[in-house]
Amino acid sequence: MRQNKMILPTLREVPKEAEITSHRLMLRAGIIRQLASGIYTYLPLGYRVLKKVERIVREEMERAGAQELLFSALQPAELWHETGRWDDYGPELVRLKDRHQRDFVLGPTHEEVITSLVKQEISSYKKLPVTLFQIQTKYRDERRPRFGVMRAREFVMKDAYSFHTSWDDLDVTYKTMYRAYSNIFTRLGMFFRPVEANAGAIGGEGENHEFMAMAAVGEDTVAVCSHCDYAANLEKAEAAETPAAGLQPSDEIPVMEKLHTPDTKTIDQLVAALGVEASAFLKTLVYLADGKPVVAIVRGDHEINEAKLKDLLEATTLEMANDTTIERTLGAPVGFIGPVGLKGVTIVIDKSAAAVANGITGANETDTHIRNVVVGRDFTPDRVADIRNVVEGDKCPNCTEGTLEFHRGIECGHIFKLGTKYSSKIGATYLDENQKAQDIIMGCYGIGISRCLAAVIEQNNDEGGIIWPLSVAPFHVHVIPVNVKDEAQMSIADNLYRRLQAQGIEVLIDDRDERPGVKFKDSDLIGIPLRVTVGKRAGEGIVEFKVRKTGESTEVSIEQAFEEITGLVLGQ
Amino acid sequence: MRQNKMILPTLREVPKEAEITSHRLMLRAGIIRQLASGIYTYLPLGYRVLKKVERIVREEMERAGAQELLFSALQPAELWHETGRWDDYGPELVRLKDRHQRDFVLGPTHEEVITSLVKQEISSYKKLPVTLFQIQTKYRDERRPRFGVMRAREFVMKDAYSFHTSWDDLDVTYKTMYRAYSNIFTRLGMFFRPVEANAGAIGGEGENHEFMAMAAVGEDTVAVCSHCDYAANLEKAEAAETPAAGLQPSDEIPVMEKLHTPDTKTIDQLVAALGVEASAFLKTLVYLADGKPVVAIVRGDHEINEAKLKDLLEATTLEMANDTTIERTLGAPVGFIGPVGLKGVTIVIDKSAAAVANGITGANETDTHIRNVVVGRDFTPDRVADIRNVVEGDKCPNCTEGTLEFHRGIECGHIFKLGTKYSSKIGATYLDENQKAQDIIMGCYGIGISRCLAAVIEQNNDEGGIIWPLSVAPFHVHVIPVNVKDEAQMSIADNLYRRLQAQGIEVLIDDRDERPGVKFKDSDLIGIPLRVTVGKRAGEGIVEFKVRKTGESTEVSIEQAFEEITGLVLGQ
Incomplete structure (x- = not known):
């Protein structure tokens, strides 16, 4: 794409309303703009990243055998009354009335709707297990939206739901999803940790894990064992037994x-x-x-x-x-x-x-x-x-040797064993081998797609701006002719731009008539992983090749740059 | 994909609530399910088609130079007050309050939001023209939702907006969009007609065209000239001058x-x-x-x-x-x-x-x-x-020779020259070459993505079910082993399934243990363009190859089937 006519408004100043790095960089790099509190527009650069995250999630979900569908965001209140969540969910649930004064919600999640669908469409154990997913816009009326897309009121989620005849069978899918999530966050270039968690408003009877992107700005505290692989959200982390300190049987007991x-x-x-x-x-x-x-x-x-x-x-x-x-x-x-x-x-x-x-x-x-x-x-x-928060230095509840340390994390994914919480209320049953009706056992699996953008940026930036991992970068390569009025430079840059695109490589060419300093600053800020600068030595066939992450810059021939880029991008 | 575990619930009976063919077939073929009046779930088969339509639209919009972004569905009421549409739009506008009692709408369209964005981000003529688009969920609280996804309350739209310094420049983009739309509807396999139209709630000062899929169930009447290429929505079609019949100057005028x-x-x-x-x-x-x-x-x-x-x-x-x-x-x-x-x-x-x-x-x-x-x-x-509807037989207002005929159409796309209707109210100006502020001149361009599914089905079906055009078919090929308990049949079918998939061809294999009659009926109903039946002669290397559209069926070798399919699909 050509940068001159692209809507890519970079900002020099640090926007006042942004408290954390990712929010600041998403505004400064022209990724998002705020429309109202907690409500954002994804500008072209940001939407390219969003689609890439979606694609990685979709590929891994399909590889895990899940089928994609699409529900509406509007859900009739009746379903929420059936499960009791109309009352339980509180003011975060966006409620509205249609022109006939019927109550609806804008879905923060889709357990009710999918359980109702499965109730209608699946009747026999022969059709189970099945896993369904969607990538869709969700709504949560946060009391205090903050940190940009990290805690927004309208956001994109992947939500998946699985349906089973037994807890053992649920366990198989749960493990498959656990692996799929690990693959997804690895491919997104995240440093993450699966942690034991509390089920919250989703509920359910079984275990659940959050996938945490570890970052100092994370809103969750994760307790991690210094010795074993125990990791849990502070909400969930168990306090190890505390040895009774104090009185012995032989002690005299003082009066109050x-x-x-x-x-x-x-x-x-x-x-x-x-x-x-x-x-x-x-x-x-x-x-x-x-x-x-x-x-x-x-x-x-x-x-x-x-x-x-x-x-x-x-x-x-x-x-x-x-x-x-x-x-x-x-x-x-x-x-x-x-x-x-x-x-x-x-x-x-x-x-x-x-x-x-x-x-x-x-x-x-x-x-x-x-x-x-x-x-x-x-x-x-x-x-x-056990009704207290663990504290740093507490014994690990899992092993006898370690003590707990605290780290901060951003919850990017959450997987749940729901059991029959929703199916029993909505009446989603299947007929077993003996033609007996049984409640369907369920799991559910969410990923905050838009939140992942913020998490990736929190983990991948420096003082110059964003450092996109190649897998989700809005473009693979930034080609920068230093002086667009120099015909030789422009023609060489343009030629490289076209040749790379012909290979399926995504290229942004900075064809703006701006000073080199402005161009390089913007390039660092928007963080495209690979950069080719076409400058004074272009006439000799020499360009500068730079890797955003390492900052390493080398003068190479145009051919070498081409080879290097195709190798890195197509080989990823 | 394997059909046995796919959520693909076909229905034998014709659902009572469905009045038109496409709605009946979308329910019967397991494409959609209704969640509430005018609100639908896209089941996996339907979602595959929806994504293909989206992809074609996206490709043609990008080819036309438009940049994709994503707005929120929630829009603050303030913007709608600025343009006056908060009052003008009527009860079809979905309105809601957030937890702080602030007014929002669920966007039926995004003129206010994008004009406000462009006001913030574009200040100079040097950045114009620019065309932006999104593919997004829209809301319209129809008084009487009907015909399935044809007139729904939540639906998927592509909406694009262009910004210009002059009407001449708008005209260039308008023509580009006109061509892009023609490409899109052609690729969707539609019989369509661009017609002159009335601007309705979108408004604007300039010309506008609807792209009509011609179909008997269409809600719009299109007046078409028998001689020239004049075509207009009945709302818009001009009445030609009617010669004054009656009194001559010399006639006596009778009294009342x-x-x-x-x-x-x-x-x-x-x-x-x-x-x-x-x-x-x-x-x-x-x-x-x-x-x-x-x-x-x-x-x-x-x-x-x-x-x-x-x-x-x-x-x-x-x-x-x-x-x-x-x-x-x-x-x-x-x-x-x-x-x-x-x-x-x-x-x-x-x-x-x-x-x-x-x-x-x-x-x-x-x-x-x-x-x-x-x-x-x-x-x-x-x-x-001229304040009347034209009638069939009226003289054509464009040529002197033809008369008007009436046809029915489904409005699938609509392009508008808006002029300054929105920019003047929202204050979106640019500085011209003389540093003088001028209102930006706008165009807007919509396609009802989900409605296109219904339109394609209305134009492509027979008594057996849907006949998907290859370009939007949920799968290219349906492989049907007649008897899944026959190991040879299953192994040959499975082998063909894998080989075709390896070519990038999308295959559904009917691995259900059902009677052949059921399988063939379902296959006709869901309308996958190409079918390979692996039956009794599979052992000799002979399968049946059938084209859904023509009904032509031939016995061919497995190799011939493979060649035929790869030729048709990859050559499209």
Whole structure:
């Protein structure tokens, strides 16, 4: 393509609204433009990359035996009522009414729709297993869209769904998809890691893995073992058993004692006031699980993990109780809540907190705490479970030798064993060998196509701009005649441009009448992997060949440049 | 692909809801399924065709120099307020609010968005002309979705927009697009006709053409000259001048005379009651143009053309006045309205009606008409213009020799010279050679991608099912082993399947354990152009080769079948 008439508006200044590198570079390199908060236009350069990512995903999905189809983005609300997600999904679900006042959603995902299709079209075990996928526009009304296409409200996803007669059979497809995903992210040039994850709004009964592009700007924290291959999203990472520290059977148990702690509500304030380690406190939090109050206790130096608590309680919704609710329900002042003496409320305590001897808690009285609180003697929890976030340095839950380290990741893919969560509600059954109706067992598999662009850029850039991997680069080669008014240069550049294109190589030729500095800066910014500069020595048959990634630049003959490029591109 | 595990649910029965052939066949052949009224799922077979149509469109657009990008479907309402279309577009525009109660539309078209982009990104004449296109999902909340994907509420469109410094330059691109469209519809295997058209909701100041797939079920009437190449949508077709029939200057002019016509309100009733030709009546209709009453008169044997009337009045909205409004505004009873004596209302009369001598009209009194009404003597119209539909047999407005014939067409493409309609409202200007700001002159160019599937099927089918043109067929070849339990047959079929695939030929192999009758019926229904039946003589190396379109079937050697197929497919 010829750059002069291409809509490729590069920017010198760093756009103010962009907080992270990939967002800045996608704006500066003329990849995207924002139309509204979280809503983007893909300019020609960006759309070329998007299509390449789509093609790689499509090829690997087809290789894995999946069949492509296309659903609508509009979905009738009835299906979402059937699964209960109309109520459960919350304000991120885009809802609208048609001209006849019928309710619709703009699909954030398609479990309802595909399960309903399979219910209609598949009746026998003979037609199973089957895997279907689509590449399609999705909608999620993020409260705070940010980081460009990383967290957008309209975005492109690949979503796949598989249908099975048994969990074993699901396991086979799950492994196939796991491999396909590994192939995809490898081909996209990503440094990624599959990690154990929490199922979130998609739900399901079985295991699930996120494919994380490792990057400092990632919104997810990944806990990785220093020794074995354990890796899990912080939401999911299990806390290893904490050895009970504290009292021995032979120890005398001190009695509880009230402490006057005026205006001392936070753990930090208590640590300062009492001169005790944070780990000695039993931090007491109040939630509403499906509207019912629940008291959750973790150690003062730990953070609660709401996903774990929600799963434990099998709650559909879980939210922190506000001050009014706390005071009305528990009859106790916020900041001084504790489990001792509480009645008529479920108490859940984290395992590590349960192992604390002589804990300090709120006394349920203003400006008062209690010390020497002993779990079992002074209050009886309803549940003792893992409800905290792991912390760096925790023992690995998988091996005995390693400890957990934290890294940041961008969730680019997510695969789920759904089981019968959707099929049972929508009534998608098959007849087995004995003509008996059984719920279909399902898996689902997503990739955030547009998000992958941002992830690739986060991992492949330098101070000059983007460094596209060859597999997804908008063009393979950038041919730059230094002076377009020099007829010899232009004719040599143009000739090379045509010869390379004839080989099926994608070439951008910078035929703009701009200063060389501008051209080279733009070229670095848009990050095409290979560059040929046709300059002063062109008349002698000599051009400059440069690899964007290494920055290596060599003077070669036009023939050598041609050979080098065809070798690299066609051999990839 | 292997048919046994493919989601390809064919139906024997004709689905009740489907009124036209293409809709019936798309359901029966497992191409689409309805999810909600006007909202469809493309099953794997259908999606393959959709992608092929997209590819042909993309190739021809790129060949015509257009750059592809991708806009969002969600568009902020502000842009639609700027152009006034938020109010003008009516209930077909899908509107919604986000979680912050901000208004959005789901785009039926993207003039606002692209004009706003070009306003931001292009400032100089040096960057013009440029043509941009996208292939994207569009929304139109049809009052009565029907005919399957022909008139759907969510559908796939290619929309392109061009930007120019002059009308002459727009004309060059318009012609290029006209040619590209002709190439596209030719490659899709369509019998089509470009026709002059009305610009409708897109608007614009210049000429526009629809590309019509000619088919009896088409919703548009196309008037075609029997002699020259004139062709126009009925909405647009001009009425040739009608020679003034009736009075000569020397004739005595009879005076007006009232007729008692009890309960005689329609032209048919009047013709029967008075024994006069319908063409002698001046049919008088009352409209509200932007809320103001307008009386429109056409000959009794003619139909009014509301598009022409609306254009003539330069009205944003035009609707028929209801009975209450008519009686309140004109003080006259519905069914007996006429122009004589009306005051304070605009009267528009069609040229043919103005040429009637001794006309009969309503008398603005119950049960009364008047005869011998003479235009100019008895009432004075404000405008005399072409405001009627042409009728078959009318003289061609383009040549002197032909007469108009009517045919039906499906609008598959539409190209427009928009001029500055959008750029002036959105403020998209460029600086000319003298650094003076000028409104950008625009064109726009749409193709209903999903509608093309229906149009191709309407034109390519027989009683057995679809007959896909090779260019858009979901597969090129259908290989049918008659008996999958016969190992020799299966192995020969499988071998041919693999060999053809290795050539890049798309093959569906019917590996289902079904009776031959079922397989052949399904094969005819889904309409793959070439078929190889591997049956009893397979052991001798003989198979049956059949062309779906001609029904011709020959016994050939496997080698001959292979040669024949590769020749046809790769040579296309």
